[in-house]
Amino acid sequence: MSKFVKLWMPAPVFGVMRKPEDGVRHLPDDEANRLITGAFGEDVTGDFSAEQRASAPVESPPPGYRAAQPEPPKPAPVKRASKKAKS
Secondary structure: OEEEEOOOEEEEEOEEEEHHHHOOEEEEEHHHHHHHHOOOEEOOOOHOOHHHHHHOOOOOOOOOOOOOOOOOOOOOOOOOOOOOOOO
């Protein structure tokens, strides 16, 4: 599936900076959801007819593009029992 996204502010789309004045972007769900949940834009798919959605090409990442992978969570620090000095 795919979504039409209207950007509210400049944002990286597949690693390339895009501006709101570039127009609505037709993007795959994963990239669209990243922009929408990151508050860079809104889903305007409902503004397009089924025919328009089917006929519009979906943007694809440039050759060699790799989506940024989220950092794995860091483990919580382990509290170690302190050794008491013997008298």
